[in-house]
Amino acid sequence: MxxxxxxxxxxxxxxxxxxxxxxxxxxxxxxxxxxxxxxxxxxxxxxxxxxxxxxLKHVPELFGVSVADSVDIGAMTTHTELGGIEAGPALSGIRQAARESAFPQVRNVATVGGNIRAIGFAEADLVPAMLAARARLELTSPTGTSEEDIGDYLATRHSRPAGELIGRVRVPAPKGRASAFERLTVRATGEYPIVNVAVSVDIDDSVVRDARIAVGSVEPVAKLCVSASQALIGHRLGDSAAVDAAGVEAAGELTSREGLDAPGWYRLAVLPALIRRAIARIDLSSA
The missing domain is CATH 3.30.43.10 (Uridine Diphospho-n-acetylenolpyruvylglucosamine Reductase, domain 2)
Incomplete structure (x- = not known):
């Protein structure tokens, strides 16, 4: 045909x-x-x-969420649906990002795949949350299906193969992993964030064994802050010196964009506080 x-x-x-x-x-x-x-x-x-x-609303493969050792999310899943999924603390940051983004009217129709795919949308809330959570994308093109790390995908959004679609998002949810998300707006919830931050940590014997801090709305595309993440490793999650060091490192890793909502220097100035608030939201009780 x-x-x-x-x-x-x-x-x-x-x-x-x-x-x-x-x-x-x-x-x-x-x-x-x-x-x-x-x-x-x-x-x-x-x-x-x-x-x-x-x-795409009549494509059945794009719908549904399944929860097991990893959480498999259809690209047509809305922010409202994503915010209500029953999953462990590894997905807390993603749920929080979905619940706190935009307004209810937007969350009811905005999709996971659309948020990830939106070129030029520096403020996308799900993107840093997915980046911190180590999400992988199932991609379909006329030549077949493949899977790719979200960080690699974000780096090449402007040059993807013709006809390619995000089909599903897979997020690993191992025992001992927990995450959280924070955002700052100019006046009230619902607006685009000046800065958004997602933090994911692997905890063993109360010590951070691995960490990922991702920051959005500062640079044109959300970024994984490697040095900031490493500042948490080997410390207890509540170690204030380590948390402060992570904030300083993150600000040093980013080149902030200017905008009508906020100047670049301000985004970097508030970033350490946002990281501190995100880390304070992490719930280790069920990790």
Whole structure:
């Protein structure tokens, strides 16, 4: 069956394979649409609208969440659904990010895959949470299916293969891992964050054996702060000196963007406090 589509319009896909083929046929004129929250803001971002859209809401492979040794999340899972999943402390940071992002009306339709895929969206809340949680993406393109670390994907979003789609997100949830998320806005919840921070730690005998601190909304793309993460390793999670060192290291690893919401220097100035608050939210009781 041919997957060639017309030159104008909205096209309904019913499988991952069909959606990937449609997008490949459309090329630069086409875009996948899920919740549509980022696409609707294209005029505000001075981005021209695409002429063709491939609708994903009828693709069954993109839905559902399963919880086992890892948590498997369909890319069409909404922020509201993600915030309500029953999973262990390894997923706490992701749940918190999903619950605290944007407004309820947006959370009800904005999707996991769309948040990760949104190029130019420095403030995306799920991205640092997924990055800290070691998420891996299942990707489908016209040539097949593959899996990739989210950090590698973020670094190459501008040059992904034609027709590629995020199908599922897999987050490992081993025993002893816990996480948390924090964000800072100008005035109130619901706004885009000036800074958002996610922290994931592996605890053994009350000591941090591994850590990942990811920061969003400071640079154009969320970043894993390696030196800041290493500052926590070998210490108890509540060690104030180690936590303070992590904040200083994180600020030194980032080159802050300027914005109408906040100047670059301010993002870096508040970052240590956000890291401290995120670490204080980590619940080790069930890790």
């Amino acid at each position: 041919s997957t060639t589509v017309a030159k104008n319009g909205v096209h309904i896909a019913t499988s991952m394979r069909e959606a990937a083929a449609m997008l490949a046929d459309l090329g630069e004129a086409g875009e996948a649409i899920a919740g549509g929250t980022w696409i609707m803001r294209a005029p505000d971002r001075d981005v021209p609208a695409h002429r063709q859209y491939v609708v």
